Amino acid sequence: HPPQLTKQQNKQRYLEQYVAEIKEKRAAKDNADTSDLTIEQVEKEMKNSMRYEYYIHYLGIDRRNDRWVTEQFLKVDHEEIQRQEKTINKEEEEKKERHREQRDKSFLYNDENLGMNEKEVQDFLNSTKIKTVESIQFGKNWLETWYFTALPKEYHTKCLYICDFCLFFCVDKREFLRHSMKCEVRHPPGDEIYRDDAISFFEVNGSSEKTYCENLS
Ligand SMILES: [Zn+2]
Known part of the structure; x- marks a missing residue:
């Protein structure tokens, strides 16, 4: 290892x-x-x-x-x-x-x-020699990336901002802040099928929630 x-x-x-x-x-x-x-x-x-x-x-x-x-x-x-x-x-x-x-x-x-x-x-x-995205801001959490990501060139950046509710992402901090202010999504699209204290599972339909599922992967 x-x-x-x-x-x-x-x-x-x-x-x-x-x-x-x-x-x-x-x-x-x-x-x-x-x-x-x-x-x-x-x-x-x-x-x-x-x-x-x-x-x-x-x-x-x-x-x-x-x-x-x-x-x-x-x-x-x-x-x-x-x-x-x-x-x-x-x-x-x-x-x-x-x-x-x-x-x-x-x-x-x-x-x-x-x-x-x-x-x-x-x-x-x-x-995949060089990491295309160096770090991500996922909602309130900032983290360094581990490896190369196959994203289009316009997303090669020091920090990729991702909305932790709807998974929208962008390279511009201002755009991200604007998005966060107007984004009303508070849970994944679909039915909650299991809940235990702070953990919830959702069933998401891949054909009707294409963007969400693409961003999830
Ligand atoms: Zn959002």
Whole structure:
């Protein structure tokens, strides 16, 4: 079984140093709403956006912990980079790479790719390398996502806002707040078939409640 970070380890991760591999680089930006800001503030924001963020994979740790981090959280190992540049023996380098991949791969088998063969897992890992949605706001709860989600490009975002009543979702916080104010849904569409204290089960008709069921999945 791949190791999973406990809550405590998750906290520690921000304090301790872990060996990670950089997978991707992008200009740092967020989907913050700038319409309330003054021109000076917007200019400052733009200056900030000149920074870079890096998508990193912690070596030997489940891929669900992969994330974008800003520069200040990275300590680049210049010696390691120099060592790698100096390595002219390609064969040796390939051997090292194979060994590393092998070690890494054993941690990459998990519940998201159960039942796939090795090639399928590799294809799957390549096509789902980077999380498309980094976190979600589900009603009042904010949580980080674990893996890649196959959503259209316009939903690739730092935070996807989801209404916990009707499952409407959007990338814009203002739109979400507007929705929350007018949404009158308070339970899933359909009949309540079981209730025990705080838990309720509902029977939802997939053909008449298409959008709800699609959003549920
Ligand atoms: Zn709603």
